[in-house]
Amino acid sequence: MTISLAxxxxxxxSTLAITYWxxxxxxxxxxxxxxxxxxxxxxxxxxxxxxxxxxxSFLGLIGLIALQGFxxxxxxxxxFVAFVTILLVVAEPLRNIGKYTMGDVLAYRLRPRPVxxxxxxxxxxxxxxxxxxxxxxxxxxxxxxxxDSGITYNMAVVGVGALMIIYVIFGGMLATTWVxxxxxxxxxxxxxxxxxxVLKHFQFHLIDFFAAASQIVFHQxxxxxxxxxxxxxxxxxxxxxALDLISLSLIFAFGTAGLPHILVKFYTVPDAKTARHSVVWxxxxxxxxxxxxxxxxxxxxxxxxxxxxxxxxxxxxAGPRLAxxxxxxxxxxxxxxxxxxxxxxxxxxxxxxxxxSFAHDFWINVVHHGRERAPGESVLVARMAALVVGAASxxxxxxxxxxxxVLILATFGMAVAASANFPVLAxxxxxxxxxxxxxxxxxxxxxxxxxxxxxxxxxxxxxDPPGVTGAARHLVQAQPWFPLENVGIASVxxxxxxxxxATLLGKEPEAERKFNELIVRAHTGLGAEKAAxx
Amino acid sequence: MNRTAGASSHxxxxxxxxxxxxxxxxxxxxxxxxxxxxxxxxxxxxxxxLGLNLLVGxxxxxxSVRVVGxxxxxxxxxxxxxxxxxxxxALYSLIAAKFDALTKDILARVDHGERAx
Numbered sequence: 001m002t003i004s005l006a007x008x009x010x011x012x013x014s015t016l017a018i019t020y021w022x023x024x025x026x027x028x029x030x031x032x033x034x035x036x037x038x039x040x041x042x043x044x045x046x047x048x049x050x051x052x053x054x055x056x057s058f059l060g061l062i063g064l065i066a067l068q069g070f071x072x073x074x075x076x077x078x079x080f081v082a083f084v085t086i087l088l089v090v091a092e093p094l095r096n097i098g099k100y101t102m103g104d105v106l107a108y109r110l111r112p113r114p115v116x117x118x119x120x121x122x123x124x125x126x127x128x129x130x131x132x133x134x135x136x137x138x139x140x141x142x143x144x145x146x147x148d149s150g151i152t153y154n155m156a157v158v159g160v161g162a163l164m165i166i167y168v169i170f171g172g173m174l175a176t177t178w179v180x181x182x183x184x185x186x187x188x189x190x191x192x193x194x195x196x197x198v199l200k201h202f203q204f205h206l207i208d209f210f211a212a213a214s215q216i217v218f219h220q221x222x223x224x225x226x227x228x229x230x231x232x233x234x235x236x237x238x239x240x241x242a243l244d245l246i247s248l249s250l251i252f253a254f255g256t257a258g259l260p261h262i263l264v265k266f267y268t269v270p271d272a273k274t275a276r277h278s279v280v281w282x283x284x285x286x287x288x289x290x291x292x293x294x295x296x297x298x299x300x301x302x303x304x305x306x307x308x309x310x311x312x313x314x315x316x317x318a319g320p321r322l323a324x325x326x327x328x329x330x331x332x333x334x335x336x337x338x339x340x341x342x343x344x345x346x347x348x349x350x351x352x353x354x355x356x357s358f359a360h361d362f363w364i365n366v367v368h369h370g371r372e373r374a375p376g377e378s379v380l381v382a383r384m385a386a387l388v389v390g391a392a393s394x395x396x397x398x399x400x401x402x403x404x405x406v407l408i409l410a411t412f413g414m415a416v417a418a419s420a421n422f423p424v425l426a427x428x429x430x431x432x433x434x435x436x437x438x439x440x441x442x443x444x445x446x447x448x449x450x451x452x453x454x455x456x457x458x459x460x461x462x463x464d465p466p467g468v469t470g471a472a473r474h475l476v477q478a479q480p481w482f483p484l485e486n487v488g489i490a491s492v493x494x495x496x497x498x499x500x501x502a503t504l505l506g507k508e509p510e511a512e513r514k515f516n517e518l519i520v521r522a523h524t525g526l527g528a529e530k531a532a533x534x
Numbered sequence: 535m536n537r538t539a540g541a542s543s544h545x546x547x548x549x550x551x552x553x554x555x556x557x558x559x560x561x562x563x564x565x566x567x568x569x570x571x572x573x574x575x576x577x578x579x580x581x582x583x584l585g586l587n588l589l590v591g592x593x594x595x596x597x598s599v600r601v602v603g604x605x606x607x608x609x610x611x612x613x614x615x616x617x618x619x620x621x622x623x624a625l626y627s628l629i630a631a632k633f634d635a636l637t638k639d640i641l642a643r644v645d646h647g648e649r650a651x
Contacts, residue, residue, distance in 0.1 A: 070590070070597075070608055070609065071590075073609070073612055074586075074587070074590065074612075076612070077583070077586070077612050077615050077616070080615070080616060080619055081579070081580070081583050081615065081619065083619070083623075084575075084576070084579050084580075084619055084622055084623070085576070087622075087623060087626060088572045088575060088576055088622075088626065089572070089576070206603075206605075207602070207603035207604075207605075210603055210604045210605050210609075211603055211604050213604070214604035228598070228604065230598075230604060230605065230606050230608065230609050231594065231597075231598040231606065231608075232590045232591075232594040232597050232598065232608055233594050236590075236591065241591060242588075242590075242591025242592050243591070245587050245590060245591040246584075246587050246588070246591060248587075249583060249584065249586075249587040253580055253583065273630075273634060276626075276627070276630055277627070279623070280623045280624075280626075280627055283619060283620065283623045284620065284623075287616050287619060287620060290616070291613070291616055294609075294612070516552045516553045516555075516556035516557075517552035517556075519556060519565070520552050520555045520556050520561065521552075523561070523564055523565060523568070523637070524555070524561075524564075524637050524640055524641060525637070526555075526641060526644065
């Protein structure tokens with residue numbers, strides 16, 4: 001316990017030092033929002049990984065695999081595949097066309113005010129889902145680790161919230177990036193050591209390890225069950241399982257490529273070529289991390305067992321408890337401290353992307369027609385937005401309580417990104433004919449469809465037996481109207497269809513005329529934002 | 535450094551330059567070679583990913599067929615998906631060097647007095 005606290009405090013101290021250093025260097029909007037565009041390829045690769053490998057992937061994913069085996073492993077693959085979309089389709093055009101936000105790309109040849117207003121809204125929505133997931137994870141960790149120290153779930157949520165507000169307000173993107181780089185290193189190292197410990201448990205005989213994973217014993221509704229955790233079907237089963245899976249894969253394939261906090265990272269590098277190399281770095285780091293999570297999840301199922309995971313700490317604690325079982329209290333402390341660090345880094349990334357979008361897209365470009373009334377106004381507004389968004393997420397995380405599965409919450413954020421952001425982003429880069437009406441329709445229909453179907457689906461609606469109370473109880477006690485937990489199969493096509501249909505209804509000659517300019521910029525980088533001289 | 539806009543001054547002085555570049559043979563070649571890699575790569579990768587999910591969803595028995603010890607078809611396809619992603623990333627980094635060279639040619643032909651690099 002004291003080691004955990006010491007490691008965590010060391011991380012906090014070093015990140016605050018980084019924040020102080022970054023705050024002294026940071027002058028002007030490009031420095032605050034985009035780290036002066038001077039981050040190198042490997043640095044940004046680590047930062048993107050640090051931004052993406054969240055508490056959801058570390059805590060939620062290991063727990064999911066530990067309880068649901070192969071069906072959980074599909075989430076591991078999902079987290080990785082989208083980076084191919086980012087590499088081939090998104091990163092370079094984004095860097096070449098935009099300035100600080102996804103809204104920059106959308107507004108390039110469309111009428112900026114409606115498009116930016118909606119882009120800010122979808123950015124804030126998806127960032128909030130994600131952020132709440134991280135904070136719940138932070139609180140849950142504290143519940144497990146420091147239960148007898150007097151620090152409660154609520155205090156942990158407030159603590160994480162306060163720290164991230166400090167990083168973002170004072171350190172901007174530069175501090176956020178370095179916090180993420182350090183965290184990605186810690187997390188990768190931690191996952192590697194834990195994987196080695198799991199395999200060592202089986203004397204490095206992979207065949208024995210997988211043999212053990214094929215005979216997991218647990219209890220279900222009073223019966224003893226033995227299941228092969230490498231076989232599909234533990235989570236997704238008839239009647240709707242297959243559709244739910246396809247739906248999940250759609251969200252993953254396109255969602256990550258529309259996540260605002262990932263997209264903004266490509267503005268922090270000097271040019272498109274560096275952006276490309278940084279995606280490759282990120283793919284190596286993220287891919288190896290997710291391959292390791294499959295071992296860790298199955299390892300937790302073997303070593304701790306699903307029954308014990310559910311009884312003590314729930315799904316989110318499977319990873320830390322695996323660390324304790326294999327490496328003792330010291331390793332538990334280290335892993336928990338790294339999980340904390342992870343949460344801080346991801347929350348800071350979400351926070352800065354949300355507040356940047358509010359300040360740059362909404363305040364400056366929508367409300368004030370693209371002009372700062374005083375120098376530094378956009379940075380000031382972003383700092384205030386960070387405060388408000390941070391406080392709001394703290395309150396919601398406290399209301400939700402520690403038992404909500406953080407991976408599922410994060411998937412909702414991704415559903416919004418996949419259904420609202422990605423269709424419009426892709427169409428505006430590739431379709432000459434695309435119009436403002438199309439972007440407005442795509443963003444709003446995608447956002448509403450994702451939200452409405454989540455609310456009408458089994459995550460929110462369901463009939464619980466009388467014994468279920470608290471956060472585990474469904475919010476609405478009724479049969480769900482929409483059968484699938486993953487809404488992508490309906491909401492992603494709806495986002496695309498709305499964007500295409502609304503475009504075909506009218507013409508926008510101005511937008512078509514600027515398409516040549518857009519693609520020349522996208523492909524050649526001519527006129528792209530340059531790195532700060534110093 | 536605080537820049538006011540991504541649009542630099544030369545698009546005001548010469549609004550037709552974008553159209554000229556967009557319609558030039560060099561630019562069309564660049565877009566064509568990019569598409570020739572990106573579109574098949576994208577379709578192939580996500581085709582496999584969709585295939586994995588269809589297999590697991592609709593033919594779980596096939597995915598459960600054991601290949602080495604208890605390791606089954608499903609898990610091997612999962613590993614293959616990671617490997618394929620890395621392969622595409624490696625190939626793309628190599629091929630993109632060619633895109634960069636083509637881009638450099640295009641930029642060299644553009645009359646621009648104020649490019650910094």
